[in-house]
Amino acid sequence: MPEPVLELRDVHVEYNTDDGIVHAVRGASYEVFADETLALVGESGCGKSQSAYAAMGLIQPPGRVTRGRILFHPNGGGPVDLAGLHRNSREMRRIRGGQVSMIFQEPMTALSPVHRIGTQLDEVLRLHTDLDRRKRFDRACDLLTKVGIPDAEKRWEQYSFEFSGGMRQRIMIAIALACHPRVLFADEPTTGVDVTIQAQILELIRSLQAQTRMAVVLITHDLAVVAETADRVAVMYLGRIVELSDVKTIFASPRHPYTVALMKSVIGSPLASDGRLQTIRGTVPGPLERVAGCPFHPRCDRMIPDVCDCVLPEFEPVDDKTMAACHLYGKGDA
Amino acid sequence: MHPLLRVEHLRVWFPKETSFFGAPTSWVKAVDDVCFELRRGETLAIVGESGSGKTTTGLAVLRAIAPREGSVQFSPDGRDVHELSALRQKQIRPLRRHMQMIFQDPFSSLNPRMTVQQIVAEPLKVNRVGTSKERRERVRGLLKEAGLSAQFLNRYPHAFSGGQRQRIVIARALALNPALIVCDEPVSALDVSVQAQILNLMMDLKERHGLAYLFIAHDLEVVRHIADRVAVMYAGRLVEEGTKRQVFDEPLHPYTRALLAVSPKPDPEAEHLGAVLHGEVPDPSDLPSGCVFHPRCPEAMDCCREVVPAQTETQGRRIRCLLYEELGERG
Numbered sequence: 001m002p003e004p005v006l007e008l009r010d011v012h013v014e015y016n017t018d019d020g021i022v023h024a025v026r027g028a029s030y031e032v033f034a035d036e037t038l039a040l041v042g043e044s045g046c047g048k049s050q051s052a053y054a055a056m057g058l059i060q061p062p063g064r065v066t067r068g069r070i071l072f073h074p075n076g077g078g079p080v081d082l083a084g085l086h087r088n089s090r091e092m093r094r095i096r097g098g099q100v101s102m103i104f105q106e107p108m109t110a111l112s113p114v115h116r117i118g119t120q121l122d123e124v125l126r127l128h129t130d131l132d133r134r135k136r137f138d139r140a141c142d143l144l145t146k147v148g149i150p151d152a153e154k155r156w157e158q159y160s161f162e163f164s165g166g167m168r169q170r171i172m173i174a175i176a177l178a179c180h181p182r183v184l185f186a187d188e189p190t191t192g193v194d195v196t197i198q199a200q201i202l203e204l205i206r207s208l209q210a211q212t213r214m215a216v217v218l219i220t221h222d223l224a225v226v227a228e229t230a231d232r233v234a235v236m237y238l239g240r241i242v243e244l245s246d247v248k249t250i251f252a253s254p255r256h257p258y259t260v261a262l263m264k265s266v267i268g269s270p271l272a273s274d275g276r277l278q279t280i281r282g283t284v285p286g287p288l289e290r291v292a293g294c295p296f297h298p299r300c301d302r303m304i305p306d307v308c309d310c311v312l313p314e315f316e317p318v319d320d321k322t323m324a325a326c327h328l329y330g331k332g333d334a
Numbered sequence: 335m336h337p338l339l340r341v342e343h344l345r346v347w348f349p350k351e352t353s354f355f356g357a358p359t360s361w362v363k364a365v366d367d368v369c370f371e372l373r374r375g376e377t378l379a380i381v382g383e384s385g386s387g388k389t390t391t392g393l394a395v396l397r398a399i400a401p402r403e404g405s406v407q408f409s410p411d412g413r414d415v416h417e418l419s420a421l422r423q424k425q426i427r428p429l430r431r432h433m434q435m436i437f438q439d440p441f442s443s444l445n446p447r448m449t450v451q452q453i454v455a456e457p458l459k460v461n462r463v464g465t466s467k468e469r470r471e472r473v474r475g476l477l478k479e480a481g482l483s484a485q486f487l488n489r490y491p492h493a494f495s496g497g498q499r500q501r502i503v504i505a506r507a508l509a510l511n512p513a514l515i516v517c518d519e520p521v522s523a524l525d526v527s528v529q530a531q532i533l534n535l536m537m538d539l540k541e542r543h544g545l546a547y548l549f550i551a552h553d554l555e556v557v558r559h560i561a562d563r564v565a566v567m568y569a570g571r572l573v574e575e576g577t578k579r580q581v582f583d584e585p586l587h588p589y590t591r592a593l594l595a596v597s598p599k600p601d602p603e604a605e606h607l608g609a610v611l612h613g614e615v616p617d618p619s620d621l622p623s624g625c626v627f628h629p630r631c632p633e634a635m636d637c638c639r640e641v642v643p644a645q646t647e648t649q650g651r652r653i654r655c656l657l658y659e660e661l662g663e664r665g
Contacts, residue, residue: 043525164614165384194383194552196611199596203610221525224555224598247602265530268555269600276537277530277559283495 003073004031005215006055006100006183011068011083013050013059013239022287024050024063026239026295029315032183035213039230039247041220041262043284047239048219052185056102057087057095074099075182098128101181105188107168111160117144118156121175128179143174147204166197173204180212187219202229223266227251235259238285238295241315245322256324257300294327302328335412338513338546339372339395344404346387346394350619362619364390365401366570369645369652374412374513377540377547379561381554381593385615387570388550392516395548396433397426408433410513431461434507438519440499444491450477450502451487457509472509480505481535497528504535508543516548521556533560554597558582566590569616569626576651587655588633625656633657 013025025047032038040048053059055070070082072095082100085092104110112120121140125131131139137156144152147170160168169189176184186205190198206229209216218230226233227247234244235258243256251270254260263271264278272278282299285291291298297308307327315325346365349358365387372378380388394401397418406418410432418426434457437443444453454473458464464472474484480501491499500520507515520536521529537560539545551557557564558578565575566589574587585591592611613630616622622629628638638656645654 043527166614194615195554195593195597196383197614198598199610200612202598222598223526224600227600227602227604228598251600251602262527265527266555266600267530267533267559270603276534279531279534280527283497 002033004033005073006217007031007069007071007073007079008051008055009069009071011051011054011070012066013047013054013063014066015063017062020288024239024287025054027068028236028239028241029068030234030241030244032215032217034182034215035209036231037209037216037218037229039218039220039226039233040236041223041226041233042236043221045284045287046236048236049187050239051236052102052187052217052219055082055183056100056185057082057085057092058102059087072100072183093127097124097176098179099181100183100185101176101179102185102187103169103172103176103189105191107165107172108160110172111168113160116157116159117163117171121156121171121178124175124178139178140174143178144171146208147171147174147177148200149174165193166200169193169197169201170204173201173208177208177212177214181214183215183217184209185217185219188221189218190225191220191222198225205229223251223263223269227269235262238291240295240325241323242296242326243322243324244315249321255318255322255329256296256326257302257328258296259324261299261301294325304328336407336409336415337371337373338376338409338412339548340405340407341371341391341395342369342405342407344368344391344394344406345402346390346399347402360619363570363621364618365394367645368404368567368570368572370565370572370575372514372546372548374546375540375544376562377549377560378563378565379549379551379557380565380567381551381557382567383552383615385569385618386567387618388567389518390570391567392435392518392548392550396435396516397421397423398435408514431457431510432512433514433516434510434512436500436503436507436515436517436520439523440496440503441491441523443503444499446491449488449490450482453491453502454505454509457506461510463510473505476505476508477502479508479539481531495528496524497531500524500532501535504532504539508539511543512545514546514548516550518550519552520549522551522553529556536560554582554594555600566593569621570618571626571654572645572652573627573654574652580649580651586651586653586658588631588657589627592630592632625654 008028008030011025011028015022015024028051042048054065059065065083068083071079072082073079118140122136125136125139141152149155149170190201230247232246233250234241237258243259254263261280263269266272280299293309293311294313297303304327313325313327313330318324318329344365347361347363350360350362353359368391382388393399395406401419407415408418409415416429451473454476455469458469477484482501521532561578564578564581566573568589574590585594596611611630624640625638625643628634643654643656645652646659
């Protein structure tokens, strides 16, 4: 069994707001290995991005990581618990953007409009390498060429608004990959870009992954993108992982009722019907609501009374391929 | 019977630069020479990447923007045909009740200061339909049809989720029993499970009221599910139009084929072509010569650089590509 590059163990993220505590992540556990793509899927508000922000040390007050460990295994040396580092500490800053890196959803807001593209690329190299100015410039141009931006030396001087959406996303990728990260979080990297550009971006991430063997955590709600790029899939619901499996198994035979319902509601998936689509009844509870027992039980068709509404199911293996948090598969009284 | 909508040689050009005296000297050709028909009770999907002119086409059909050229014939009852492009706004107004719109973002298409009752009753009020008591009843009925409980009548939009808001938008669009609804990306802002609910609702309503949808979308899986006919647009031109089966199963135009090849399918066992279409959609103010797709086209010939392909019709489908020009007649 290879060592994971990054492990999240029972991570909790809470936001202290005026209206009460918003429990954004409620015990997320997953790990990701070198050269694999793990997809985190779920509907908006399920905490998929928040778990990545926790690993990146990007949770800002009033939010904080209240529990859990985030173990990063750097190249050589023992594991570092990222959850234990302050977000502005020297160690965190050395790792973030260097060995653990991230692509954000909206390149327009993630890139600075008042700094040249080259300067923003140079910043990462300056912080994480000891190359001199000249070498950094060469490296930056190299990176731009690699992500498919022609005329790198000229483009270096330009600003983010002078690029198209697809090009901006390529620049984000160049910045994220500048220091050969071991883990890359890709947070909805292709949401809002056109399909032809989406295919180019995903292909780019794939080819760079093949070269550097980095681990990719792909955060998305688009199950078509998941089917095409992921090796393993973790499904999140209300801040928890409810099912984790390899991509083929999860599309063909999902186990958790939420995953089953989700798969059936996606047009074109193996489980979806041609006519009326299956839907999940009810809506996702609000962020301040607390659901006793299994968080999905109010919407679940296979709810077991007095079990699902009282006891929180453990996240445990269902068979040799799948882990799920559901009483239907528990070993206990269900 | 006249089709509900017949669009011929529609052109929407926006002036880009003007001369000293104010006459336009260059244009942004957002929609250029687009022809299609929409029959009663049918769903025609317009697909394309951003900037392909699909939204502009929808707005021009409704005369929300004035086309520069071309004809838009609208016939709500199949007998009287109205040439919308020849009418003035004031003359169009009585026709407006037959055409409605559903927008993409249900967060900006509802007035935050109006209650659900006021929002859904507004089209009735504007068109002076019924007394205020009758309108109240009608709103209740409409909400029920859209799958919302009448207890929400006096709430404001902020109290609703995205899916519920889209239901309010749909109820409002249905208020006047329209024949045509232009839907601009109605589900792309919603989560998948909610998306399925709204698509089901739209299909039920179409069935029940014989609605025709002009369904503007970029998600091919959604289109495959809901459309009867599909029109593919690229850089302001309609490159291919046909039945869903023709376009999805036997696409002819190289752009349609590329688009289908690069669209991911939510099935890990599906064949992954791994195809990539290089380059980007051209700037509509600086379009390539000849066929607008030629710089990205894997099958471009020398003549594609110079000759603008005409829209030809063969076997009930329209196509705009030199590869197929000899198949049909120029028209």
